[in-house]
Amino acid sequence: MMNPLRDAWQSIVRRDPLSTDKGKSELVFLNVWLHIHPAKVKKDNLKVKHTFYLGFITFFLFLILVTTGVALMFYYRPHPPQAYQDMKDLQFVVYLGSFLRNMHRWSAHGMVICVFLHMCRVFYTGSYKRPRQFNWVIGVVLFLLTLGLSFTGYLLPWDQLAYWAITVGTNIGSYAPLVGARVRELLLGGHTVGESALLRFYVLHVAVLPAVMTLLTMVHFWRVRKDGGLSRPVWKLKPEKAARLVTIGASDTIAPLTAVPASKDKTYGLMEVVTGKPIFETVSMEEEEDTVFSYPYAFFREGVALLATVATVMAVSMFWKAPLEELANPAKTPNPAKAPWYFLGLQELVSHSALLGGVVVPALAVLALILIPYVDLNPSRRPADRKWAIRAFTLFVVVNVVLIVVGTLFRGPGWAWVPPWVHITGAE
């Protein structure tokens, strides 16, 4: 009786018992879901203080967003005014509707924050440097996609907040020279935010952008893996380590790889022999000692991060409700009309000049972010060697935060300067 069951189980997992090293390896590389991991990981990369697991948390928030988003789709019709009625249904009628919507909303905010913090971590540890330059670019695109998903999702409730945030947001785009007005017409499917705009934002939000996001996330992870896992902490880098990073076709000034003898007690699979130097970080024998099996060490920590993320989002969603204002009213602009918080820095700039603040400055900022790994050619990752890069990026972060705080807390009716501790009576 036991054997058929054991055989059935073996037919599913097809690996040796996990008590053996071979079993631990096979768990990873014979499993389609786990094989993005290496069979063994560096001990240092598992430490929380090296990465704060921000990339993982961002990905887990994305998973929560997909799950809750699909659930919300069962009760949502992307057409005014049913869209708003469905929001009310979700809030008051649908079992767990309000909770799922809260989870979706707070995860979206959390994802914007975590993606940004993840970018900061990668910058400050210099992890965008060779050979990871292009993965930084993919990361910037993923950041923009996150903002795009947040922006398209923001219209869907079809309340006053949504309507006017999107009216202001899409008008900013129309200031782009030559193509601005055309792009806005394509995006809205019309000249004002109306039923075609709602449908288009819905399709972008639930199909187009998530698909692109998923594909690019796969490329992003794949490249991390191919580049030798997470970049190791700066203080663990040995001086000669930098010289071991070699690129195919690199000049001869870079030291060649030292040949490492094959160990006797290991099994190597030989796929193909080609000439040329590897582009990736290579692991030497003594570094091999610093690694542990992904199972259980990495998987356990990732599981904890996943559970902590889900638990935090659930806890927040129990106590804080996602805002929902009145039905969208094109005739009445709320005062002040504000974009979502992550665009309030942009709105603050736009309040000074729409073309400069809404188009030129953000376009240059994105371009600068993308070019960072190609402009900053300093090979060192030690903070002491890259003072100016760190100062410039810190300035960028501080300016962003200050603009967002000003736009969120210090702007009142008519975009006038109103500190949060001043209460305005009869504002409208």
Next chain:
Amino acid sequence: MKRRSFFSWGTAGLVALCSAISVSLGAVVRFLTPSVFYEPPQSFKIGNPADFSFGPPTFLAEEKIFVFRDREKGFAVANAVCTHLGCTVGYFQSDQRFHCPCHGSVFNAEGVVQYGPAPRPLEWFEVTLTRDGQLKVDKDQAVPASYRLMVS
């Protein structure tokens, strides 16, 4: 295959491929551009002159316009859409100016920008009298702020 014919076929193929891609992209953009806009008409009747009072302008919410009626000068119609980012401005009788709630632009009674980020003055639309004695506004016909329709 000869070297020469390889290159000429290759070039032809490349040109064909590029044209196919551009045509497809053009078709995608054209597909996404609606052929019919289900939006309110740009030209519409707003009622009889007698419906509008003298003094403060009448705000028509659906059409997003202000209808001014002056005893001496007659009718004028201003666009309530801010030229900055499309929010609906409000007219304040207290200081006789338009205020935008989004980014604080202020326009005087002629629609000229007095403060804030708005790049252009508010638009004024042509208002005419139809045969059945009603006022008709045409949003496609911009007129100077001095434009007035005198109705006896």
